[in-house]
Amino acid sequence: MAIKKKNSKHSPNGSRRHNGASPATTIDLRTYSIPDLRLEHPDLSVRQSTEKDGHVRYEVTGNLDAPVPPIRDSKYLSKQQCIEIYRYMLLNRKMEVALENLYKQGKVVGGVYFGLGQEACSCASAYALDKDDWFAPMIRNQGSLLVRGFAARDTMMQYMAKADSPTRGRDGTSHFGDIEKRNMVSPISMLGDLIPVLSGVALGARLQGRNVAVMTYIGDGGQSTGVTYEGINFAAVQNLGLVLFIESNLWAYSTPSEMQYRCKDLAERAIGYGIPGVIVDGTDACQVYDAAREAVERAHAGEGPTLIEAKMMRMKGHAIHDAASYVPKPMFDFWKKRDPIARFDNYLVKEKKWLSSKENAELISEVERIIEAEREIAINSPMPEPESAEGGVYCEDGCHDIKPKYGTPKVKKGTGGYKETEAAVHLK
Amino acid sequence: MQLTYLEAIRQGIWEEMDRDPSVFCLGEDIGIYGGAFKVTDGFIDRFGPERVIDTPIAESAIVGAAFGASLTGMRPVAEFQFMDFIGCAFNQISNMVAKTHYLWGAPAPLVLRGPSGGYVHGGPFHSQNPEMWFVHNPGLKVICPATPYDAKGLIKAAIRDNNPCIFFEHKYLYRRIKGEVPADDYVVPIGKANIVREGRDLSIVTYAAMVHTALEAAEILAKENIDLEILDLRTVSPLDREAIAATVKKTNKVIILHEHSRTGGLAGEIAAIINEEVFDDLDGPIVRITGLDSAVPFSPPQEHHYLPKVEDVVRESRRLKAY
Numbered sequence: 001m002a003i004k005k006k007n008s009k010h011s012p013n014g015s016r017r018h019n020g021a022s023p024a025t026t027i028d029l030r031t032y033s034i035p036d037l038r039l040e041h042p043d044l045s046v047r048q049s050t051e052k053d054g055h056v057r058y059e060v061t062g063n064l065d066a067p068v069p070p071i072r073d074s075k076y077l078s079k080q081q082c083i084e085i086y087r088y089m090l091l092n093r094k095m096e097v098a099l100e101n102l103y104k105q106g107k108v109v110g111g112v113y114f115g116l117g118q119e120a121c122s123c124a125s126a127y128a129l130d131k132d133d134w135f136a137p138m139i140r141n142q143g144s145l146l147v148r149g150f151a152a153r154d155t156m157m158q159y160m161a162k163a164d165s166p167t168r169g170r171d172g173t174s175h176f177g178d179i180e181k182r183n184m185v186s187p188i189s190m191l192g193d194l195i196p197v198l199s200g201v202a203l204g205a206r207l208q209g210r211n212v213a214v215m216t217y218i219g220d221g222g223q224s225t226g227v228t229y230e231g232i233n234f235a236a237v238q239n240l241g242l243v244l245f246i247e248s249n250l251w252a253y254s255t256p257s258e259m260q261y262r263c264k265d266l267a268e269r270a271i272g273y274g275i276p277g278v279i280v281d282g283t284d285a286c287q288v289y290d291a292a293r294e295a296v297e298r299a300h301a302g303e304g305p306t307l308i309e310a311k312m313m314r315m316k317g318h319a320i321h322d323a324a325s326y327v328p329k330p331m332f333d334f335w336k337k338r339d340p341i342a343r344f345d346n347y348l349v350k351e352k353k354w355l356s357s358k359e360n361a362e363l364i365s366e367v368e369r370i371i372e373a374e375r376e377i378a379i380n381s382p383m384p385e386p387e388s389a390e391g392g393v394y395c396e397d398g399c400h401d402i403k404p405k406y407g408t409p410k411v412k413k414g415t416g417g418y419k420e421t422e423a424a425v426h427l428k
Numbered sequence: 429m430q431l432t433y434l435e436a437i438r439q440g441i442w443e444e445m446d447r448d449p450s451v452f453c454l455g456e457d458i459g460i461y462g463g464a465f466k467v468t469d470g471f472i473d474r475f476g477p478e479r480v481i482d483t484p485i486a487e488s489a490i491v492g493a494a495f496g497a498s499l500t501g502m503r504p505v506a507e508f509q510f511m512d513f514i515g516c517a518f519n520q521i522s523n524m525v526a527k528t529h530y531l532w533g534a535p536a537p538l539v540l541r542g543p544s545g546g547y548v549h550g551g552p553f554h555s556q557n558p559e560m561w562f563v564h565n566p567g568l569k570v571i572c573p574a575t576p577y578d579a580k581g582l583i584k585a586a587i588r589d590n591n592p593c594i595f596f597e598h599k600y601l602y603r604r605i606k607g608e609v610p611a612d613d614y615v616v617p618i619g620k621a622n623i624v625r626e627g628r629d630l631s632i633v634t635y636a637a638m639v640h641t642a643l644e645a646a647e648i649l650a651k652e653n654i655d656l657e658i659l660d661l662r663t664v665s666p667l668d669r670e671a672i673a674a675t676v677k678k679t680n681k682v683i684i685l686h687e688h689s690r691t692g693g694l695a696g697e698i699a700a701i702i703n704e705e706v707f708d709d710l711d712g713p714i715v716r717i718t719g720l721d722s723a724v725p726f727s728p729p730q731e732h733h734y735l736p737k738v739e740d741v742v743r744e745s746r747r748l749k750a751y
């Protein structure tokens with residue numbers, strides 16, 4: 001996935017301008033390739049239009065009847081691994097169905113966020129990580145948490161603000177972390193801020209002699225933030241093993257991607273950072289995995305960051321309160337046909353025949369049983385005591401024994417001994 | 429050993445890097461150039477470019493990367509070229525770093541440090557004292573030393589602390605003051621104030637460069653038989669409530685002196701603490717001497733007018749003594 005650089009031939013006069021010469025004839029044309037693993041290239045586009053009733057609405061144009069493409073065979077995944085990813089995707093979806101029900105029963109505090117239509121992106125990406133790698137989910141990556149070994153009850157209890165939730169009620173949703181075992185950085189709500197943090201994790205590990213991959217996600221909306229630029233650029237300059245998934249799901253709350261950025265594909269931004277970028281179909285688990293795996297391998301080899309744009313659509317509103325009535329209905333119809341689970345199911349059962357219909361049905365009911373058991377445990381957790389709001393602001397009284405996770409950093413000492421500085425400074 | 433304030437900080441960081449391989453520095457122009465104020469001068473030769481990292485001009489990335497590294501057990505020391513630029517990283521500090529231990533139990537042992545303060549005609553963007561932005565953020569420790577001894581002891585304590593520490597170095601003091609600093613390893617505890625001058629008539633509660641302003645005023649007032657007690661807070665978050673209460677209990681009159689602007693400033697918080705702890709011991713109104721409620725102006729006569737001065741402390745002390 002290396003960047004291919006091709007320089008066009010220099011003009012006979014070289015690229016320097018001199019008096020009287022037309023500058024336009026001496027521009028270097030540089031082309032970088034952005035690999036695109038997709039087997040189709042939807043041409044839908046959204047714009048604002050004023051209708052006869054005077055209301056401004058979003059309108060979609062493009063070939064809405066395009067046939068659904070096949071799943072692209074993975075270069076790496078075995079039959080067993082494909083089934084395992086499929087199982088995580090099922091867990092992801094069934095957990096979110098359970099969350100929706102908990103919400104309707106009034107058991108959830110606040111809203112619920114869904115990754116409907118994005119399960120392949122969450123699950124197959126996290127599946128590419130090794131045990132020692134790190135990750136940080138965004139709000140829709142509840143599936144990534146399951147892949148990394150968290151239980152469904154953890155997320156459920158977060159939503160219900162329970163005493164046994166990973167944050168003991170102090171935060172909700174996927175906002176929790178674990179720096180001991182599962183190497184997860186807790187997200188914060190502010191979009192983009194995880195990117196430099198994950199880069200810093202890779203920097204810390206490298207100082208300890210380890211090249212770890214650090215994976216995180218950002219939306220087509222969230223990538224507009226300045227800190228996204230700072231974080232990717234930092235990783236690029238320092239050659240850190242950041243694997244950044246851009247979840248290009250066409251909407252940021254109610255704003256279509258056409259109003260977030262002007263370039264054709266967000267993966268192109270990689271060129272500006274001087275790092276590899278790749279586009280995948282975010283509803284095809286095999287493509288997501290292959291791109292993630294190659295990026296993780298680059299990270300482990302110390303070859304720096306990779307930007308992966310996963311194209312798909314957010315198939316619900318921003319959160320449970322949002323009916324997404326601003327989304328043109330034909331877009332839902334188009335992407336519903338590209339449902340990642342239905343497509344993978346079809347691939348495993350019908351195309352590859354790696355699962356019989358019976359095995360598939362058993363798998364689905366096993367996943368349902370697990371989610372039901374998790375739901376029970378989550379519901380039965382008590383609410384936290386009011387006083388548990390107090391304490392823990394500081395790390396004190398030996399609550400943590402901090403030491404380098406991957407071993408003592410190697411220290412090279414130069415010959416320069418300590419001597420007082422006398423250099424001139426400004427603002428004396 | 430007599431050291432400047434700057435040298436004391438520099439030596440403190442150097443010794444910690446020597447002692448603990450998990451300490452490393454990052455920031456703008458800190459490597460070969462040694463930092464805008466030369467605090468890390470010579471570090472790159474000694475500790476190598478892996479541990480003395482020149483970064484892009486990206487304050488959010490600097491803080492974010494420092495935080496991420498701290499999650500793997502490193503102890504990063506990030507430099508802001510001027511503390512005025514810390515606002516560019518505000519979200520990382522306030523929402524990411526400060527809340528992390530409370531919310532999900534991860535410690536963030538990192539230090540954010542750099543020059544702050546006026547009196548050097550730096551203009552509105554190179555003279556600020558933005559410590560209050562962080563005092564109002566539970567989870568951070570905010571440190572503002574006034575002497576070489578404290579500066580060295582506190583930077584070492586900050587590096588060893590398991591919490592995010594913001595270390596404000598007063599750039600007016602960098603090379604202007606010298607003080608005795610022991611050669612042996614020592615730390616100054618974070619969160620403990622210090623009586624730098626004992627007195628009986630009234631207390632000045634202050635910190636950083638203003639400690640020296642108060643000391644000068646005390647010399648003048650001593651000739652008039654007005655005896656100032658000066659409490660150097662050293663750490664502005666968490667505040668040493670006991671020390672504040674104790675000095676007010678002793679002198680019964682108090683002036684709070686700080687360089688940053690008045691409204692929403694530290695003096696308001698300290699006045700509230702005094703009210704809560706030792707209201708009955710007060711024999712006069714709590715007096716504030718502070719910067720004006722404006723940006724720090726550039727031109728020397730204007731800057732002089734904006735900032736607290738020795739004359740202000742002398743005048744207000746006379747008035748309060750006579751109350």
Ligand SMILES: Cc1ncc(C[n+]2csc(CCOP(=O)(O)OP(=O)(O)O)c2C)c(N)n1
Nearest residue numbers: 140189190191219220221222249251252253
């Ligand atoms: C910096 C910041 N500004 C605003 C918000 C409020 N907000 C939360 S999610 C969201 C939309 C995000 O869209 P996108 O990044 O495309 O992610 P998606 O929801 O599509 O997964 C907004 C505006 C925020 N969380 N962070």
Ligand SMILES: [Mg+2]
Nearest residue numbers: 219220251252
């Ligand atoms: Mg989006």
